[in-house]
Amino acid sequence: MSNHQKHPKANEQIRRFPKAFVWAHAINGIAFFALYITALPMYTEFFDWLYPVFGGPANARLLHRIFAVVFITPTFILLLFSPKFLFLWTKELITWKSGISSFSVIL
Numbered sequence: 036m037s038n039h040q041k042h043p044k045a046n047e048q049i050r051r052f053p054k055a056f057v058w059a060h061a062i063n064g065i066a067f068f069a070l071y072i073t074a075l076p077m078y079t080e081f082f083d084w085l086y087p088v089f090g091g092p093a094n095a096r097l098l099h100r101i102f103a104v105v106f107i108t109p110t111f112i113l114l115l116f117s118p119k120f121l122f123l124w125t126k127e128l129i130t131w132k133s134g135i136s137s138f139s140v141i142l
Contacts, residue, residue: 055117056120056124058112062108066102069098076095
């Protein structure tokens, strides 16, 4: 999906997300995947074959911590380069819409 969207009444493109959000999203996705891969051998012995890939258990734990820091950096990227979008996005995340209240969870 493109970051631009065709306007139905004009022959111009409208940017859907700021560049800071696109970069933050990419960094977050890569860091999430790296956290997942580095956590697998720590979670179960089935993935112990990954330890040599990371240079041993100590290196896997170190990489996991580094990627954890990288995972939280998109928040700061948005705060520095696109604070208005960050606050609007946060507001949208915590605002309950009318259709959500009718949703029920069966336990």
